[in-house]
Amino acid sequence: MTSIHAPVSDLDIARAARIRPIEDIAAAAGIPAEALELHGRYKAKIDVAQLPRVPGKAPGKVVLVSAMSPTPAGEGKSTLTVGLADSLARAGQSVMVALREPSLGPVMGMKGGATGGGYSQVLPMEDINLHFTGDFHAITSANNTLMALVDNSIYQGNPLNIDPRRITFKRVLDVNDRSLRDVVIGLGGPTQGVPRQDGFDITVASEVMAAFCLATDLADLRNRLARMTIGYTYDRKPVTVADLGVEGALTLLLRDAVKPNLVQTIAGTPALVHGGPFANIAHGCNSVIATQTAQRLSDIVVTEAGFGADLGAEKFMDIKARAADVAPDAVVVVATIRALKMHGGVAKDNLREPDVDAVKRGVVNLRRHVANVRKFGITPVVAVNKFVTDTDEELEWLLSWCAAEGISAAVADIWGEGGGGPGGDDLAGKVLAALEAPRSFRHLYPLELPVEEKIRTIAQEIYGACDVEFSAAALRRLKEIQANGWDQLPVCMAKTQYSFSDDATRLGAPEGFTLHVRDLIPKTGAGFIVALTGAVMTMPGLPKEPGALRMNVDDEGGAVGLF
Structure with a gap:
């Protein structure tokens, strides 16, 4: 395989990969031909009603992958999710990946796609990152x-x-x-x-x-x-x-889209990529139907929730796990030396320089995410996503810190090797051990708690805020919510992903701040109340130099500049 040092793009790696006909991937996963609706040679929808029932098979265990607070340095959560699944398959486990579909907003903007990276990608990468199956x-x-x-x-x-x-x-x-x-x-x-x-x-x-x-x-x-x-x-x-009286017409428009999409990783692990809410302004998890389908077809489902554990993971536990029986059996929190340095005060341009002291300062962010996951009754595994610029001294310090904190941790080198190589073996072993460990899953708050107190609980217990301030508009909305009987719905916080606070510039683990709630939006069909905080927008803008400026097609119609 190509070395991590090689100057190749994710697109180059994806194009060079050997991709198998989707019928072969389906057959290996136990999906009969009559349940497949082909979309070309390498992707298909699954008609869940056509899947056979296996008497006595317990639903697959769920491994939820989350992360520390993201930074421009990158954490590689999707890459780690794919690589972990491949590593578990390499260890002989029956495993499937369940991911969200990419939005054209980040693809054409600044974040990039959602298919992983390096040799830990789902394929066909170009299709998935663009129109995919039209969902x-x-x-x-x-x-x-x-x-x-x-x-x-x-x-x-x-x-x-x-x-x-x-x-x-x-x-x-x-x-x-x-x-x-x-x-x-x-x-x-x-x-x-x-x-x-x-x-x-x-x-x-x-x-x-x-x-x-x-x-x-x-x-x-x-x-x-x-x-x-x-x-x-x-x-x-x-x-x-x-x-x-139009719910039937809307359902008709969605009847095909609701079927989960089957694709594959570079290593040939089956993957369901379906649905795609953002975790900073929505609940940030792939579809329940895809997760439960993966549970029917495998013994282990590796799925991810968007951004840091303060957003996607909290919403997975308090919203998705209430909507369906998909509570995680293990949680992985992804960290990188680069991101820890940024939370420790190092500028992005200086991240290549060794700096153990910055790692020590930035670890407060990781510590809070780990503590937050523990509040749901699960002790997470920390996955250190290795970059080529990481030094042995930095990695050794972080692993020693995890050991002192009673946290199971492993370095994963899966960008350059993929989970099909040995780079993810240690992490896979730690996750398998976590799946066998006792747990007592619980939600952060009861639904009977008033909406105002649910928000305050999240702000204080997860974010570290000292108080919550509601705008006049939000206070009026609270009265409407109570009057209409919606006050027993869970809360979906809309907040910047870059900080525990509602101020994106406050890195690390800020404390003593006030969280500002400017409005509340009842989502009575989805079944939660959105709390808009700070300056977060439900329609983002493009950056000064959007990714679209780098994109084109070659003479054969192939994508150019797609990551």
Whole structure:
């Protein structure tokens, strides 16, 4: 295999990889031909209803991969997730990967894709990072069809008495476009609709995406879509999709998308890539249907939750694990020497320089993430994702610190070798041991707790805040939530991913700060309350030099500049 030192891109590695026909991957995973709906030679959808039931088979154990707070230095959580699954397969385990689908927002923007990196990738990388099987297009279409029907109902006499000033649902687009955050629609005269203020969210922040990913089957999806609140009447009563009578049409648009997508890793491990909510502004986990399908087909499911454990992992435990029986049996927290240095005050341009003292300063961030996972009744394994610039002294100090803290830890060198090589063997062994260790999983808070106190619990127990400040708008929304009987829903915090606080510049493990909640958005179909904190946006913007500037196609139609 190519060395980690080689100047090759993830795209180069993906193209050079030997990819097997998807029918072969399916057969090895126990998926019959009649359950496959092919999308070309290397990807397929699975009709879950056609999967055979194996009498006596227990659901596969779930390994949740999370991370310390991300930095521009990179943590490689998706890469580690894929590499760990391959390493477990190399150890003789029956394993599947369950990942989210990439959004075009980060792909065309600055973060990149979501297929892993180096020799720990899922394939076909180009397809997955672009349009894949069209799931995001279906979700976008369902969302925007709903909004067209809402505005049409108002135009056609407004039989539901909808107040155009109090429509809370937005149109969506799967790309970062700050110019669409606030718009006015219906201009141009009486035949053009009813003028009102509107706006766009990015598709991955939409409630349709959240309902799609938390549904357990097609019937549950229809029920969740029906419960979605789109706004309020003139007398402040909530209006739902069921009131419009269009949940059937929306479900019809999503009937094929709801089937999980089967692909493979470079090492040939089967992977289900399905759904894609962001973890900073949504719940950040792949679909329940994909996770449970992987549990039916394998003994171990390796899945990931977006960004740091304060976001994706907390939401996995308190939202996804409440929606379905997918509570993790083991948790892995990914760390890198580079990220620890940044949390220790080192500038990005100086990260190649050895600096054990900076690692010592930055480890406070990792310590809090580990402590947070323990609050859910699970002691995590720390996976140190190795970079070529890491020194032995830095790695040895971090492993010694983990040992002193009673944390099982391993260095994983899987970018250059992939999990099919020995670089992930030690980590795989530690995870297998963790799967056999006793655990007593619990949620952070009971659903009976008032919404305000749920938010305060997360802020104080997970983020380290001393208090929470609610804006006047958020306080009004709290009263609406209680009046409408939504106060027993879990909370989905929308917060910057870069800090425990709502200030992205406060690295490490800040304490004594106040978390600012500026608004609350009931997602009654998805089944949670979104708390918007700080300046976080549900429609991000593109950076000054977006990734799209590097992209092209070659003479054969292949992608150029895709990571």
